[in-house]
Amino acid sequence: MVLEINQLRQRYGEREILSIPSFGIEKGIYWIQGENGAGKSTLFRTLAGMLPFEGSVKLDGRYDLKKDPVEYRLRLNLGEAEPLYPSFLTPADLIAFVAEAQRAPREQREMLTGAFGINYLSNPFGSCSSGMVKKVSLLLAFLGDPSLIILDEPLITIDREAREVLFGLIKEYHRNGVTFLLSSHQLFEQEGLHVSQSFRLKDKTLIATDAL
Ligand SMILES: Nc1ncnc2c1ncn2[C@@H]1O[C@H](COP(=O)(O)OP(=O)(O)OP(=O)(O)O)[C@@H](O)[C@H]1O
Secondary structure, three states: EEEEEEEEEEEEEEEEEEEEEEEEEEEEEEEEOOOOOOOOHHHHHHHOOHHHOEEEEEEOOOOOOOOOOOHHHEEEEEEEEOOOOOOOHHHHHHHHHHHHOOOOOOOHHOOOOOOOOOOOOOOOHHOOOHHHHHHHHHHHOOOHHHHHHHEEEOOOOOEEEHHHHHHHHHHHHHOOEEEEEOOOOOOOOHOOOOOEEEEEOOOOOEEOOOOO
16 A cells, blocks of 8 residues: 555644544545535645644555654655745755755756746745745655655646646646545546546545545
């Protein structure tokens, strides 16, 4: 299995947000739905190793988030819904930093920068449009050699052209064996993206739904 979750519990203070007894997915493209506040972003941040949690999460049947934190993080990339970067930082610096951390080759970095048409790499984030910030965050999610890419609300603020680039990359990476977890309040099927299965985050857990 690409991703395996067991007895996952997540809370903010006293308030429990997630309680997932078990969940697993094989290779594919998955759509995670859920009402506002259901806990999608919390789940994604937990899976990306950004929040402490109870339970276990494993990638590729062997990399345990708690026991193999570096190997695990090299194989899971998260594109956040509303990325926030320090205003003084430039896209060029951030891309170089993440590329190094994810051991991404220079050609991949250049291919992605070109694909998203990201110019003005040296202007700090403070002067970038929200669409540009989002495009940089999406680019970062494709760096390296991930098994799983999680994109939280990837379609917000990006224009039609960037959306086409994004769907092209998802399809290409998927052909090369990468699994995707996507959340969106918009329908992916209308964009020509075939989703393997869809899940709904409800009552703190993930439930399979065939109502696509
Ligand atoms: N850092 C935090 N501290 C305390 N509570 C939080 C924190 N982040 C999120 N929450 C709460 O946890 C719940 C789940 O939030 P989350 O952002 O994960 O939901 P979501 O499904 O991504 O929602 P949306 O579709 O609106 O983006 C919400 O009630 C939210 O207010």
